[in-house]
Amino acid sequence: MANTVLHKADTRGHANHGWLNSFHTFSFANYYNPERMHFGALRVLNDDTVAAGMGFGTHPHDNMEIISIPLEGDLEHKDNIGNATVIRNGDIQVMSAGTGVYHSEYNKNKDQLVKFLQIWMFPNRRNVTPRYDQITLNKADRKNQLQQIISPYPDDAGVWVHQDAWFHLADFDQGHTAEYSIKKAGNGVYVFVLKGDVSVNDQSLSTRDGLGVWNTEHLSIQANSAAEFLLMEVPMNV
Template identity: 60%
Template sequence: MKTILHKAATRGHANHGWLNSYHTFSFAGYHDPERMHFGALRVLNDDTVAKGMGFGKHPHDNMEIVSIPLSGDLHHNDSTGRDKIIRQGDVQIMSAGSGIAHSEMNANSDRDVKFLQVWVFPKEKNIAPRYEQKSFAHEDRKNSIATVVAPDDDSAVWINQDAWFSLADLSAGNEIGYTLHKNGNGIYVFVLEGDVTVNGQALNKRDGLGITGADTISIKADSEAQLLFIDVPMTIGG
C-alpha cells in the first residue's frame, strides 16, 4: 500500500475577488509537477463564488466534470440548451465528450456559493456530450457511505469512467470501512469537514489522502466529519 498526503495548506490558491479557489492538483496559474493528477483524477477545486458572479461560457472536451455544491446554489447553462440550478444536496456531471461550452454562475444575489469541481479523465473519448443531475438525501450518508457517481448504479449519476464518488457524514467516534469497487483502482479521500483518521493517518478539514495498493481502507471520525471518496483507475484511460 502506498499513500500520498496533501495537507489543505499546501494546495494552490487563487483569489480573483469574485472567485476564491483552492487547487489540490495543478490548475490554471498553479503548477506543481508532483501534483498533476491522482490516476484518472485530474482536478479537485474547492471554489467560492461571490454573490451574482460566476464563470462565463467556456469550452471543454474529453473530460468528466463533476460539480458538488456545499452551500448555496449554482446556475448551469450549456451549449446543448440545458439551463439548471444545482443546489446543496445535488450532484451534477457533465461529460464534455466531443465538445461542449458551459457557464456556471452563483444563482444567489445575497450570498456566496461554495462548491467542489472535480475533473476525471474519461474512459472513452469523443462521446456525445452528456449531462445528468440528481439529488441525494442527507440521511442516506449519515454514518454510512452513499455512492453519488458511478458507471454501474442507476441511483447515482453516470460517469464515462470506471470511477465512483461517495459521500459520508460521520458522528464523532464512528468507524467505517470502504471497499474499492475495482481491482487496481486507487482511492482519494477528501475531508470536507472535521477530523478523521484514515488507515492510521490523521486528516483535518480539506486535507486529501491518496491510497493505492489497497482493497479496503478504514476510517475513524475523530469529530463530526464529512468526507468525499473518489475511487478511480490509476491508469489514465481506464
C-alpha cells in the same frame, strides 16, 4: 503495503480573483506543481467560492468528466446542449464533455456566496456525445454510512460517468468507523475531508486535507470528530 500521498489543506494551490476564491489540490490554471498533476484518473479537485451574482462565463470543455458538488448556495448552469438548471447543496451534477461542450456557471443569488467542489476526471472513452445529468440526493442516506453518488453504471445509485470510478459522500458522528473495499482491482482512493477530523488507515486528516491510497484492497475510516468527507475511487492507470 499500501502507497499513500498526503495533501494538507494549506499546501494546495490558491488563486483569489476577488469574485472567485479557489483552492487547487492538483495543478490548475496558474498553479503548476509537477508532483501534483493528478491522482490516477482524478485530474482536478477545486474548492471554489464564488461571490454573489458572479461566475464563470461561457467556456469550452472536451474529453473530460466534470462533476460539481455544491456545498452552500445556488449555482446556475447553462450550456449549449439545452440545459439551464440550478444546483444546490444536496445535488450532484455531471457533464461528460466528450466531443465538446460550452457552459457557464453563475452564483444565482445576489446576497450570498456559493461554494462548490469542481472535479474533473479523465474519461475511459474519448469523443463521446456530450451529456448532462443532475440528481438530488437524500442527505440522510450518508449519516454514518457511505452514500454512493457516482458510478460507471446508469442503473446504479447516483449519477454515472464514463470511467470505472465510484464516489461516496459521508457524514459521520464522532467515533463512527467504516471499512471501504476497492470495487475494481488496480483502482486507488482519494479521500477529501469537507469538515472535521478523520483517520484513514491511521493517517490523521483535518478539514480540506486530502489523502490518496493505492495498492490496497481496503480502507479503514474513523471519524475523530463529527466529520463529512468525499471518497473517490478512480483507476490509477490513465
